[in-house]
Amino acid sequence: MSSSAPVFGVSPGNVPVFHGSDLKVVDRRVRITELVLRCVIFGLGVLAASLVGFDVQVKKIFSIEKKAQFTDMKALVFLVIANVIVATYSLLQGLRCVVSMLRGNLLFNKPLAWAIFSGDQMMAYLIFAAVAAAGQSAVFAELGQPELQWMKICNMYDKFCTQVGEGVASSLIVSLSMVTLSCISAFNLFRLYGDNKGKSNGRW
Amino acid sequence: MSSSAPVFGVSPGNVPVFHGSDLKVVDRRVRITELVLRCVIFGLGVLAASLVGFDVQVKKIFSIEKKAQFTDMKALVFLVIANVIVATYSLLQGLRCVVSMLRGNLLFNKPLAWAIFSGDQMMAYLIFAAVAAAGQSAVFAELGQPELQWMKICNMYDKFCTQVGEGVASSLIVSLSMVTLSCISAFNLFRLYGDNKGKSNGRW
Numbered sequence: 001m002s003s004s005a006p007v008f009g010v011s012p013g014n015v016p017v018f019h020g021s022d023l024k025v026v027d028r029r030v031r032i033t034e035l036v037l038r039c040v041i042f043g044l045g046v047l048a049a050s051l052v053g054f055d056v057q058v059k060k061i062f063s064i065e066k067k068a069q070f071t072d073m074k075a076l077v078f079l080v081i082a083n084v085i086v087a088t089y090s091l092l093q094g095l096r097c098v099v100s101m102l103r104g105n106l107l108f109n110k111p112l113a114w115a116i117f118s119g120d121q122m123m124a125y126l127i128f129a130a131v132a133a134a135g136q137s138a139v140f141a142e143l144g145q146p147e148l149q150w151m152k153i154c155n156m157y158d159k160f161c162t163q164v165g166e167g168v169a170s171s172l173i174v175s176l177s178m179v180t181l182s183c184i185s186a187f188n189l190f191r192l193y194g195d196n197k198g199k200s201n202g203r204w
Numbered sequence: 205m206s207s208s209a210p211v212f213g214v215s216p217g218n219v220p221v222f223h224g225s226d227l228k229v230v231d232r233r234v235r236i237t238e239l240v241l242r243c244v245i246f247g248l249g250v251l252a253a254s255l256v257g258f259d260v261q262v263k264k265i266f267s268i269e270k271k272a273q274f275t276d277m278k279a280l281v282f283l284v285i286a287n288v289i290v291a292t293y294s295l296l297q298g299l300r301c302v303v304s305m306l307r308g309n310l311l312f313n314k315p316l317a318w319a320i321f322s323g324d325q326m327m328a329y330l331i332f333a334a335v336a337a338a339g340q341s342a343v344f345a346e347l348g349q350p351e352l353q354w355m356k357i358c359n360m361y362d363k364f365c366t367q368v369g370e371g372v373a374s375s376l377i378v379s380l381s382m383v384t385l386s387c388i389s390a391f392n393l394f395r396l397y398g399d400n401k402g403k404s405n406g407r408w
Contacts, residue, residue: 072352073352128332133337136279139278140341145354150355151354179325183390186387191397193391194398
């Protein structure tokens with residue numbers, strides 16, 4: 001382990017804490033990870049919304065033209081909206097990250113940390129729910145539900161379904177990144193409530 | 205505010221921290237909230253799994269008997285399994301809470317705090333995804349999807365659908381409680397990483 005790596009010390013109260021200078025290294029790494037994740041979320045969120053939103057396939061069946069598009073399925077509309085919201089949110093938060101890095105400021109402001117934590121949590125659950133609902137619809141579209149006489153439609157609209165699948169996969173990466181980010185913002189918030197003095201109980 | 209209420213102090217580094225004795229009060233409240241939530245999750249999780257799992261409706265259409273049950277829809281199977289997992293997990297965690305309260309121990313053990321945090325996060329996203337997928341299926345069952353020629357089935361199996369709806373509502377409360385719990389365990393974990401010394405920057 002190099003000297004710049006985070007080193008954990010043990011306080012007199014038997015509770016490990018970061019030492020001052022190591023905390024700064026950890027802080028910088030956390031900040032960079034946060035920025036990278038926000039960029040990934042922005043990029044993949046826009047990609048997912050475009051893949052699903054601009055996906056159209058027209059099929060001619062006995063001179064009747066049938067058109068498949070994302071508005072045919074509410075779960076896909078929800079997925080596109082959720083991706084747009086999460087991407088916009090990540091862009092704004094990414095800008096905040098860059099500004100705070102350029103200024104060299106550290107996040108030790110509770111109201112702001114609470115706001116970021118709440119926002120990240122909401123976004124994580126929003127995109128997670130959207131992916132789950134779209135995934136469920138994709139299963140119906142791919143396999144049908146014979147018991148309910150819901151026929152599979154993906155053998156008819158193959159190109160449409162493949163592109164939606166790519167959008168859902170992209171959204172899944174967005175949602176996992178958002179979950180990681182919500183853990184980081186929880187870390188940034190709740191360590192402000194740390195009190196490492198006067199504790200001598202190392203057991204639970 | 206009574207003297208037993210949590211009071212925030214301001215450290216020399218401009219970062220508010222809990223004072224020692226107030227921390228214990230906060231700790232006790234957090235612990236009790238955690239226990240109550242775990243009991244709620246256990247109870248409602250079992251209720252939701254039973255409501256959906258034991259829901260059967262038989263319909264006679266022109267001498268053909270048709271039976272609706274939760275295994276007809278993968279999302280409902282997923283919902284029942286998720287509820288059983290989350291309820292079992294909450295029961296075990298609730299027992300841990302009771303044991304630690306009886307022993308009077310405090311949670312200041314990082315590996316255990318990490319384990320609880322990870323478990324709570326996974327359970328929160330699991331039940332959230334299950335509710336979203338079941339909700340999506342419920343929308344299809346209630347409204348159908350005319351563009352895809354998926355007919356609504358809830359006008360046929362009204363009693364079945366009502367009971368599934370109650371199960372989904374119960375699961376929704378479970379998932380919201382689980383989200384709150386995952387915030388509490390994030391608080392319990394990350395405050396162990398707090399370092400309130402040597403910070404003079406109150407801005408972000």
